[in-house]
Amino acid sequence: MLIPDATPPLAPQQAAHSARVAEQLRVLIAQGGGWLPFSRFMDAALYAPGLGYYMAGQARFGAGGDFVTAPELSPLFARCLATQVAELLQVVGGGDIVEYGAGSGALAADLLQALAACQALPRRYRIVEISAPLRALQRARLGQLPELAGRVEWLDGPPASGWQGVALVNEVLDALPVERFRIGAAGCESIGVIAAGDGFEWKPRAADALLSKAATDLNAALPESLPQGYVSELRPMLPAWIAAVTATLGKGAMVVVDYGLPRAQYYHASRDGGTLCGFFRHRRVEDVFAHPGLQDLTAWVDFSAVADAAVAAGLEVAGFATQAHFLASLGIDRHLATATADVGTRERLALTQGASMLMLPAEMGERFKVMVLARGIAGPFTGFCFRDLSASL
Numbered sequence: 001m002l003i004p005d006a007t008p009p010l011a012p013q014q015a016a017h018s019a020r021v022a023e024q025l026r027v028l029i030a031q032g033g034g035w036l037p038f039s040r041f042m043d044a045a046l047y048a049p050g051l052g053y054y055m056a057g058q059a060r061f062g063a064g065g066d067f068v069t070a071p072e073l074s075p076l077f078a079r080c081l082a083t084q085v086a087e088l089l090q091v092v093g094g095g096d097i098v099e100y101g102a103g104s105g106a107l108a109a110d111l112l113q114a115l116a117a118c119q120a121l122p123r124r125y126r127i128v129e130i131s132a133p134l135r136a137l138q139r140a141r142l143g144q145l146p147e148l149a150g151r152v153e154w155l156d157g158p159p160a161s162g163w164q165g166v167a168l169v170n171e172v173l174d175a176l177p178v179e180r181f182r183i184g185a186a187g188c189e190s191i192g193v194i195a196a197g198d199g200f201e202w203k204p205r206a207a208d209a210l211l212s213k214a215a216t217d218l219n220a221a222l223p224e225s226l227p228q229g230y231v232s233e234l235r236p237m238l239p240a241w242i243a244a245v246t247a248t249l250g251k252g253a254m255v256v257v258d259y260g261l262p263r264a265q266y267y268h269a270s271r272d273g274g275t276l277c278g279f280f281r282h283r284r285v286e287d288v289f290a291h292p293g294l295q296d297l298t299a300w301v302d303f304s305a306v307a308d309a310a311v312a313a314g315l316e317v318a319g320f321a322t323q324a325h326f327l328a329s330l331g332i333d334r335h336l337a338t339a340t341a342d343v344g345t346r347e348r349l350a351l352t353q354g355a356s357m358l359m360l361p362a363e364m365g366e367r368f369k370v371m372v373l374a375r376g377i378a379g380p381f382t383g384f385c386f387r388d389l390s391a392s393l
């Protein structure tokens, strides 16, 4: 049966914007001699100044946008996370929160309110956000909380050396550019992008030294070597990113939340083809070349790679769990009961549905994982008291 596409057509200004982004991508391909590594395509499509999805005001969060993240879905996410963050701040002996990629500011707003309610506010709430339009959105949202907004500031990069506290990274790693690769007869191939008429096409060529080494290291770490013809993606820049954002952390932890898997499951035979896709108006889009600049591009996170990068940067894995186990450990049932005790039917239904979406295995409960990476402090931490899957990494 043919299912009609219910997606409304692009508005003229959207089509014009996407055409400008496509033109910029064609220029980059031409400058690259007719071929561009996919990571450069993804980087430009998402982050080219004034053009990329996150940089030109196209990224829209929540029900009316392209995707819904946990903080957008339900305030219960931040209320549970607050319990974990408060514990970490206490173990550290007080400090700052530094949130990377704060989106609409929903997590910052809800978390600050939840921490205020339990007298566990950080000294400062600092946001490192690459996108100017999103920084403006965050300022507007947090400006609605005058009693807390004074604690919030925006930084252009990680804080200066020796800071202590908690770094938060919610659904940011999945948006860092990936390379697509294929295991070819003569070694690893990089599946890059060429221009084709008004659009783009895939074109493999021999991988460069960085991607070849990443693929060799990956193969060595897997229980079985990847078979010839296997296609997936890798984030060769991940170790450098983790090292950069943790370099100045004197004492504390980084909490990473994202969709992903331990390496052996990520690169399983059943996931041949990889996890790379687009998101546009809540639809998962297979064609990552469609509507450049208008759709989000994303790939799952290899949490074993995150753990390796963190250990190489001098941190320890202090816990790894599914989102459902993490939120259950932090009392989501109790938070739901409190939140629904004194509200009308409509709000009770919304809160209950939000909690189900966060927890159900087929929704966000299993796909999303939480990892705590620690420096100078030791667990166990409450978020992992129900189940800690660190051994699966």
Ligand SMILES: C[S@@+](CC[C@H](N)C(=O)[O-])C[C@H]1O[C@@H](n2cnc3c(N)ncnc32)[C@H](O)[C@@H]1O
Binding pocket: 054, 061, 069, 070, 071, 072, 100, 101, 102, 103, 104, 106, 107, 128, 129, 130, 131, 134, 169, 170, 171, 172, 175, 176
């Ligand atoms: C998928 S959104 C998630 C937003 C928010 N954390 C949430 O969960 O709703 C990705 C966010 O990361 C930001 N971002 C991407 N790369 C970044 C980087 N290198 N440094 C800081 N922010 C970044 C984007 O601008 C955006 O705010």
